[in-house]
Amino acid sequence: MKRSFLVLILLLVLGAAWAGSASAQQPTPSDDQVNAIARQLFCPVCQNTPLDVCPTEACHQWRELIRQMLAEGKSEAYIKQYFVDNYGARVLSEPPQVGFNWLIYIVPPVAFLAGVFLLYRAYRTWPRMQKESAPESGSAPAAKDEYVDRLEEELRKRR
Amino acid sequence: MSQNTQPASASRRRPVPLWAQIIVWVGLLALLALIGVSVARSQHKIIGVGSSVPDFNLTLFDRYGYGDRTAVKLSDLHGKVVLVNFWASWCVPCESEAAFLESAWRSYQRSGKVVFLGVDYVDTPAEALSYLAKFGISYPNGPDLQTRISQIFNRSLGVPETYVIDQKGVLRSVQIGPFQSADQIQAVLDPLLAGK
Numbered sequence: 399m400k401r402s403f404l405v406l407i408l409l410l411v412l413g414a415a416w417a418g419s420a421s422a423q424q425p426t427p428s429d430d431q432v433n434a435i436a437r438q439l440f441c442p443v444c445q446n447t448p449l450d451v452c453p454t455e456a457c458h459q460w461r462e463l464i465r466q467m468l469a470e471g472k473s474e475a476y477i478k479q480y481f482v483d484n485y486g487a488r489v490l491s492e493p494p495q496v497g498f499n500w501l502i503y504i505v506p507p508v509a510f511l512a513g514v515f516l517l518y519r520a521y522r523t524w525p526r527m528q529k530e531s532a533p534e535s536g537s538a539p540a541a542k543d544e545y546v547d548r549l550e551e552e553l554r555k556r557r
Numbered sequence: 558m559s560q561n562t563q564p565a566s567a568s569r570r571r572p573v574p575l576w577a578q579i580i581v582w583v584g585l586l587a588l589l590a591l592i593g594v595s596v597a598r599s600q601h602k603i604i605g606v607g608s609s610v611p612d613f614n615l616t617l618f619d620r621y622g623y624g625d626r627t628a629v630k631l632s633d634l635h636g637k638v639v640l641v642n643f644w645a646s647w648c649v650p651c652e653s654e655a656a657f658l659e660s661a662w663r664s665y666q667r668s669g670k671v672v673f674l675g676v677d678y679v680d681t682p683a684e685a686l687s688y689l690a691k692f693g694i695s696y697p698n699g700p701d702l703q704t705r706i707s708q709i710f711n712r713s714l715g716v717p718e719t720y721v722i723d724q725k726g727v728l729r730s731v732q733i734g735p736f737q738s739a740d741q742i743q744a745v746l747d748p749l750l751a752g753k
Contacts, residue, residue, distance in 0.1 A: 442679040442704075443645075443647075443679050454647070455647045456645070456647035456679070456680075459646075459647065459680075459681045459684050460681060462681075463681050463683075482703075483702065483703065484679075484700065484702060484703070485679050485703065485704065486703040486704050487703075498591065498594075498595040498598075501588075501591060501592070501595070505588065
């Protein structure tokens with residue numbers, strides 16, 4: 399009796415495990431799940447068209463490939479890597495952070511910060527320069543010029 | 558009076574320190590150098606008719622190998638005329654020339670002097686294999702992984718495109734668009750086999 403009870407429990411556990419694994423593979427991934435990955439990829443054939451909105455037959459095939467891979471339990475990272483391996487890194491909507499691609503991530507923020515610094519410097523400097531230039535233009539005599547001196551001397555002689 | 562104000566204003570306008578100037582200029586030069594190098598690297602040498610074709614490696618689909626090989630290198634085919642055909646399962650014009658290519662391949666296969674290589678351009682493997690089965694293609698075929706092979710040929714016009722390479726590895730003919738008959742293919746290959 400005790401033995402048959404144990405066998406029954408074991409069968410139930412195995413059955414539950416089988417049902418769990420079967421149900422994990424069964425549901426077909428929805429369009430939203432497919433498009434969540436597809437929008438991170440670009441059509442390898444068309445120029446600058448995200449895969450989730452691309453209307454061509456080829457893009458439809460690629461979206462179905464994503465659906466199939468999701469149904470097989472493949473991860474998002476795996477699927478993206480598959481596309482890179484087959485069609486090149488250009489299919490990624492965000493370039494991978496390797497090699498020269500780092501420029502894309504580094505140069506814009508550095509340029510922005512440099513611009514902010516220059517604006518700050520200009521903002522601090524301009525009012526001071528205006529204050530300094532105002533009295534100089536009003537009161538300071540014109541710079542001594544040899545030509546002016548000679549001109550004045552000539553005028554004096556003619557008087 | 559003015560003599561007093563001049564040095565005062567000069568002292569307020571602090572010049573940018575030399576070290577900062579050096580950093581900015583070095584940074585700009587380094588950035589320009591990096592951009593120059595990346596642009597130079599992205600520029601592919603254009604190969605035209607008469608140019609030597611750089612070596613490439615084509616991984617082949619199962620059941621579409623070259624003999625018992627699962628991959629083939631162009632350099633391994635030295636001494637043979639090589640026809641490289643770019644196609645895709647989603648390419649409708651490719652379908653119109655598929656039968657002509659297969660027919661031409663069968664006429665040259667026994668001689669062993671010509672090799673046809675089908676290069677599947679950005680495609681899904683399942684669709685590609687069903688395309689090959691649908692048209693009864695039997696010559697070696699494989700995917701253009703990461704579009705490395707099509708970049709060698711500087712392709713930009715789409716598929717199908719066909720390139721014929723002579724026994725010395727020199728590009729001798731380019732066909733943009735589909736062939737219209739098997740005779741048209743033979744008209745390209747026969748002079749090369751005759752040593753012309």
